[in-house]
Amino acid sequence: MSIIKTVDVKKWFGDFQALKGISMEVAEGEVLVICGPSGSGKSTFIRCINRLEQHQEGEIVVDGIELTNDLKNIEAIRSEVGMVFQSFNLFPHLTVMQNITLAPIWVRKKSRSESEEKAMELLERVGIPEQAQKFPGQLSGGQQQRVAIARALAMEPKIMLFDEPTSALDPEMIKEVLDAMKELAESGMTMIVVTHEMGFAKEVADRVMLFDEGLMVEENTPNEFFDNPKNDRTKLFLSQIL
Amino acid sequence: MIRDSKFFIENPYGRWVRDNLFSSSSSAFLTFFAGFMVIYSYRGIVGFILNPERMWTSVTYNMKLYMILAYPDEAMIRVWLSVGLALILGGLSIGFYNSGKTISLGGIFQKLFTISAVIAILIALAPTNTNVIQNDGSIEVVEIIPQDVRMLILVPSLVLTLAFFFLRNVKIKNLFNTAKVNLTYFGLIIASLYFIKIPTISLDSSGERIIPDPFLPIASTTYIPWTILYVGMLLFFFIGSLLKNRDIKIMARLIPISWFLCPLFIFSWIFKKPLVELNTVFSADIPSILVFGVIGFLIIRFSDNESVGVYRTPINIGFLVLSIVVFLLPLVFIFKATMVLLLLLLIVSPAIATTKEGKRQLFIVWVVSLFVLTFLIRGASSDTMLVTPTGSIFGGFSLTWLLAIFGTYASFPLGLALALGRTSTLPVIRIICTGIIEIVRSVPYITWLFFASVMLTVFLPAGVEFNLIIRVLILTAFFSGAYFAEYIRGGLQSIPKGQYEAANAIGMNPFQRIFLVIVPQALRTIIPTLVGSVITSFKDSSLVAIIGLFDILRIGTSVIPAQSQPVVFIGRNLEQLVFLSFFFWVFTFVFSRRSMKFEKRLGLGER
Ligand SMILES: Nc1ncnc2c1ncn2[C@@H]1O[C@H](COP(=O)(O)OP(=O)(O)OP(=O)(O)O)[C@@H](O)[C@H]1O
Ligand SMILES: [Mg+2]
Numbered sequence: 001m002s003i004i005k006t007v008d009v010k011k012w013f014g015d016f017q018a019l020k021g022i023s024m025e026v027a028e029g030e031v032l033v034i035c036g037p038s039g040s041g042k043s044t045f046i047r048c049i050n051r052l053e054q055h056q057e058g059e060i061v062v063d064g065i066e067l068t069n070d071l072k073n074i075e076a077i078r079s080e081v082g083m084v085f086q087s088f089n090l091f092p093h094l095t096v097m098q099n100i101t102l103a104p105i106w107v108r109k110k111s112r113s114e115s116e117e118k119a120m121e122l123l124e125r126v127g128i129p130e131q132a133q134k135f136p137g138q139l140s141g142g143q144q145q146r147v148a149i150a151r152a153l154a155m156e157p158k159i160m161l162f163d164e165p166t167s168a169l170d171p172e173m174i175k176e177v178l179d180a181m182k183e184l185a186e187s188g189m190t191m192i193v194v195t196h197e198m199g200f201a202k203e204v205a206d207r208v209m210l211f212d213e214g215l216m217v218e219e220n221t222p223n224e225f226f227d228n229p230k231n232d233r234t235k236l237f238l239s240q241i242l
Numbered sequence: 243m244i245r246d247s248k249f250f251i252e253n254p255y256g257r258w259v260r261d262n263l264f265s266s267s268s269s270a271f272l273t274f275f276a277g278f279m280v281i282y283s284y285r286g287i288v289g290f291i292l293n294p295e296r297m298w299t300s301v302t303y304n305m306k307l308y309m310i311l312a313y314p315d316e317a318m319i320r321v322w323l324s325v326g327l328a329l330i331l332g333g334l335s336i337g338f339y340n341s342g343k344t345i346s347l348g349g350i351f352q353k354l355f356t357i358s359a360v361i362a363i364l365i366a367l368a369p370t371n372t373n374v375i376q377n378d379g380s381i382e383v384v385e386i387i388p389q390d391v392r393m394l395i396l397v398p399s400l401v402l403t404l405a406f407f408f409l410r411n412v413k414i415k416n417l418f419n420t421a422k423v424n425l426t427y428f429g430l431i432i433a434s435l436y437f438i439k440i441p442t443i444s445l446d447s448s449g450e451r452i453i454p455d456p457f458l459p460i461a462s463t464t465y466i467p468w469t470i471l472y473v474g475m476l477l478f479f480f481i482g483s484l485l486k487n488r489d490i491k492i493m494a495r496l497i498p499i500s501w502f503l504c505p506l507f508i509f510s511w512i513f514k515k516p517l518v519e520l521n522t523v524f525s526a527d528i529p530s531i532l533v534f535g536v537i538g539f540l541i542i543r544f545s546d547n548e549s550v551g552v553y554r555t556p557i558n559i560g561f562l563v564l565s566i567v568v569f570l571l572p573l574v575f576i577f578k579a580t581m582v583l584l585l586l587l588l589i590v591s592p593a594i595a596t597t598k599e600g601k602r603q604l605f606i607v608w609v610v611s612l613f614v615l616t617f618l619i620r621g622a623s624s625d626t627m628l629v630t631p632t633g634s635i636f637g638g639f640s641l642t643w644l645l646a647i648f649g650t651y652a653s654f655p656l657g658l659a660l661a662l663g664r665t666s667t668l669p670v671i672r673i674i675c676t677g678i679i680e681i682v683r684s685v686p687y688i689t690w691l692f693f694a695s696v697m698l699t700v701f702l703p704a705g706v707e708f709n710l711i712i713r714v715l716i717l718t719a720f721f722s723g724a725y726f727a728e729y730i731r732g733g734l735q736s737i738p739k740g741q742y743e744a745a746n747a748i749g750m751n752p753f754q755r756i757f758l759v760i761v762p763q764a765l766r767t768i769i770p771t772l773v774g775s776v777i778t779s780f781k782d783s784s785l786v787a788i789i790g791l792f793d794i795l796r797i798g799t800s801v802i803p804a805q806s807q808p809v810v811f812i813g814r815n816l817e818q819l820v821f822l823s824f825f826f827w828v829f830t831f832v833f834s835r836r837s838m839k840f841e842k843r844l845g846l847g848e849r
Binding site: 050052075076078079081082083085087089090091092093102103106107109111151152155 | 596597599600738740741743744745746747748749750751754758759762763766
């Protein structure tokens with residue numbers, strides 16, 4: 001049973017077509033890595049999945065709910081789908097603890113004490129329990145991104161979306177974020193990860209996809225994808241990146 | 243070269259002087275030039291102030307007039323209660339929010355050293371003589387600071403400066419809590435009321451003869467009330483500390499709310515002494531509380547009910563129509579005001595009243611705010627029992643305060659609403675808000691004041707007549723609201739798109755997104771601008787003098803210079819202007835220093 005299903009999704013920015021018909025499925029617990037050259041529509045596609053962007057044609061079904069303009073559906077889906085951004089987007093006016101508990105308290109209507117307990121658990125899981133009372137501006141990039149992961153997890157989502165979570169980070173911080181993501185994948189979370197970290201793809205992904213110019217040009221298991229790609233475009237991409 | 247002498251190389255003070263004041267020949271020139279200008283103007287000002295032609299008793303004698311104009315003598319206790327309430331709340335907050343910051347004895351001596359050194363320098367530089375123009379046009383040189391008086395101040399302050407200079411380095415481990423030290427300073431200021439003497443005038447019991455020796459302790463009539471208030475403040479400081487130590491969380495919410503309500507309570511009940519008629523309480527206030535209490539209860543109870551949810555839009559429209567009807571009907575004011583509160587409840591309840599606990603809390607808040615609102619409006623809208631010759635109990639500084647506080651209170655939510663409306667996606671709301679902002683801002687404040695004083699009554703429906711002060715308050719709210727709106731809009735635009743996306747991605751609804759994520763950040767970025775505009779409206783409040791209100795400036799420029807009883811103060815303009823500039827400066831200076839500290843604390847979250 002697939003938890004995400006898209007059929008022939010198309011998306012235009014004005015005259016420019018960013019997505020040219022993407023059909024795919026993600027099963028529950030699966031880890032999908034999407035890679036591809038810059039401007040190929042990777043971000044646009046995963047942002048369509050929690051409707052930060054609206055697609056114009058085709059169909060997206062998340063956890064049995066079809067994405068339409070109905071506001072109730074969108075809010076329901078957004079609280080099931082967590083998202084981690086390239087630029088962290090933490091709330092700078094709140095402490096780490098408040099960043100994480102904001103949505104559980106206001107959106108999930110949980111009590112403060114329960115949310116704080118859960119937040120501490122999550123901070124321990126991503127390895128920074130001692131930073132709870134600091135403000136985002138006082139943390140390193142890697143720590144901020146791990147707070148962002150904890151913030152998304154606090155909503156107890158069924159699906160996590162990652163949009164290049166490590167590309168704004170210094171090399172020495174990339175590992176700590178990837179480790180947190182690896183741990184999450186092992187716990188059985190359904191994940192879609194846009195990344196250029198091929199090591200992560202090889203080790204963690206169940207499936208790897210290549211996007212190019214708004215199309216999905218290859219979909220494969222990690223082993224096949226790296227060692228025996230079907231498509232010439234993939235070979236070119238791999239030769240550039242590896 | 244002198245610059246390379248031993249003193250300027252080895253001594254830390256010498257090195258500072260060398261590096262900062264005389265680092266090059268051009269900077270040495272600038273230092274000398276600026277120093278000369280400062281000393282020259284200082285001596286000019288002192289000569290002006292101490293010139294025997296000045297009559298400072300015209301200021302000191304009229305201090306009460308300045309503060310409260312013609313507030314009746316027999317009700318003075320109400321003025322003191324108002325000040326006392328603010329001080330008590332201040333003491334409580336200082337105790338409760340005490341950050342535990344400490345200062346060492348050496349640090350205290352360092353400050354005292356600076357103060358006494360500054361006093362010594364000022365006294366040493368003060369001029370001995372000044373010129374007085376005689377009646378026949380000739381100029382006579384008069385001694386203003388006799389040598390022995392100068393020495394009497396200079397010698398002790400020099401001795402103290404030296405003493406503190408060496409005491410600065412004492413290595414005593416004792417640390418003192420800054421809050422307590424500051425309270426002690428305040429106590430010393432109060433104590434000075436008892437012994438510092440300045441010239442004033444007092445009348446004998448018949449009220450006709452001036453008592454010959456005009457030198458009395460400063461504010462001889464006020465030191466007892468000030469002492470009592472100070473003791474009260476100390477008491478509440480300790481209560482605050484106690485509450486902090488007991489870790490009583492609810493206080494962290496109650497204190498800001500009290501600060502918010504305190505001026506409203508003072509102006510509507512304490513300062514005003516309203517004449518409350520029991521039959522209006524029974525015919526208007528209690529029915530209003532009951533009716534709105536029940537409606538509010540129903541809104542909270544059914545806000546998340548599935549079957550009611552289907553009719554959400556028609557219900558909301560229904561309430562909107564109802565509120566317009568309530569506003570048009572000739573109902574008592576309390577119903578109209580509570581209707582606004584009800585609309586607010588309608589907006590927030592879907593976000594809060596979703597669990598049993600949330601509903602219970604919201605209902606408690608609803609009932610409490612109903613009572614508070616009714617209570618305040620009852621006081622504000624009743625006639626006053628006090629009788630004053632000018633017909634208004636507000637005048638002088640109390641009027642300035644009233645305008646400043648209400649201007650800020652009303653313009654803040656109005657500005658926020660206008661800013662959000664102007665950025666709204668609904669065209670009608672956007673156009674209306676933009677229109678209001680642009681029209682209000684394109685006309686000078688003075689013009690609006692004339693509008694309020696003469697024209698507003700023409701526009702209001704027949705029979706509706708507001709007192710001039712209330713008209714000015716409404717107008718000021720709109721005027722500063724329009725400016726606030728533009729500042730806030732600037733702040734809103736400075737929030738990166740990622741913040742909206744992050745709020746969306748965790749499933750927030752538009753209401754939560756705006757009020758939990760966007761607005762707090764927008765407000766933080768514009769605090770310096772907002773502080774600036776609050777200070778401006780504090781000063782601008784003196785413009786109301788031109789439409790006939792007796793604010794502190796009008797008292798100084800036209801009331802006092804026309805006094806001929808008990809002493810002739812006719813033409814004493816200069817003294818008043820000097821005093822008023824100093825007075826306004828003290829307030830705005832303290833305010834902007836406070837807000838700088840506040841900014842620093844808030845800035846913690848920013849990199
Ligand atoms: N808001 C927008 N308006 C107009 N064009 C857009 C917008 N967002 C994206 N695009 C365009 O759509 C295309 C796909 O963008 P997208 O951000 O999805 O690429 P990407 O694969 O994530 O690239 P990168 O690896 O650089 O992040 C790009 O050509 C981009 O210029
Ligand atoms: Mg991208």
